[in-house]
Amino acid sequence: MSDVPGVRFNHVSKAYGDRQRVIDDVSFEVARGSFVVLLGPSGCGKTTLLKMVNRLVDPTSGDVEVDGAGIATRDATALRRSIGYVIQQIGLFPHMSVAQNVAVVPSLMRWPPAQIEARVSEMLELVRLPAREFGARYPAALSGGQQQRVGIARALAADQQILLMDEPFGALDAIERARLQAELHGVQGRLHKTVLFVTHDVDEALRLADEIVVMREGRVVQHGRPIAILAKPADGFVAELVNANDVVRRFSVMKVRDAALEQDSGPASPAAVRFDDDLRSVLSVMLASGTLRLPVIGDDGRPLGTLTLASMLAAARAAGS
């Protein structure tokens, strides 16, 4: 079972009338439990492709599989109830309370009321909006970030294994966006959902994605891990889109473990970094503490070696070769 992909696109195309194809022969797989970001400029077809997974759009040719089975003949409403869907900002139902919004899919599936209530509390707890405080409020009384948290809780309430997210944080301010990205990352780490996430924000894509699918004019131009997209952009378009030569950006998708450590004890330093820290934050620590050498410690606090800027740059260069 586990090697059946969560979502698979097989030579999918979409054309409206005689106009140019908005989706042109797209094929790729989204492994179960992975977080895949569709990245591209507006109008590149990423939202259309996303909507094919829950049949809000049907392909003109080719087919889409969910959990190894084609969806073209599946009942669209039943399929949609099994897939979480989060869209930008106004996706909540404004006339329903927070609790009612989260309860939508379970109630469509006719869960018993007690079970729905318990589930709603659990989900609101998950997104840190306790039901006792927020359950009875209407969406208009929430901040943008809180509304989007409710949207995520709603999309997971019926224990959907697949989550489709269409620029869910696009309308939030930078602080809220970063906070929600971190929370989503945490939720994904615990629940292992299969996530397909649309954005045009490169940093958001790099921060969240296990894999990035870069799209342009209805086609997939590159599909790979964030570091691979940055280090080996498939063409000039991708290189320009992700600003591939930006070393700091490259550091943001690399970890301490990706660089070679020196095994001398080195000078004592007030700051230490860990194996799983990303190199961008390590660079910040270096600049702040005025040293280009930092001790690395394990989760148990034992010293593992010394990280230097030179080895970080070497690792970043190596990723590009």
Added chain:
Amino acid sequence: MLEYAARHLGLIGQLLLQHLALTVTSLALALLFAVPVGIWCARYARWAPLALGLGSVIYTIPSIALFALLIPILGLGFWTAVVGLAAYAQMVLVRNTVVALRGVDRAVVEAARGTGMNEAQILWRIERPLALPVFLAGVRLATVSIIGIATIAAWVNAGGLGVLVLDGIEHDYPAKAVAGALTAVLLAYAVDFGLRALERRSQTWRRA
């Protein structure tokens, strides 16, 4: 006038009830047509000009002429008035139903579809409550104008407060005519007030 009203409270009350019965029956009949037509026109936009055009053609006919046109078909009496009044209300009701439904945010409808609601569930759970305030505004306008035009229904022997107005004019008895007219005005104000309250209650979620 007050003296007349005081002496004929029973009669005024009876005619007021008749007037209400005319209004409520007409409104019910009007809604029976206007709501499905409005939903249809909101879904299939190309039908809207036809339905709204027809509605405004009816609306343009002077009320007394409309009743006159109905007499050869339905004769005199209660139902002639009801059909005429219901026809009058069509334009306002259909237009507001269409505007109300089209005013529902498409993103919310798409989110509803995306969560797995079928078309009937979207209409009932999402579009109906969100369209309700604008729809109720239409019902309020239609009801108030039905109350006004229903005073002319006395002319086709349908009863109502128009009886006092017509009799008063015919017998040169202004107090009687004014008593009828004022009662109708008060009724219109009362209904307007009540329906406004209902409108406000239908959108508590806006001022959360």
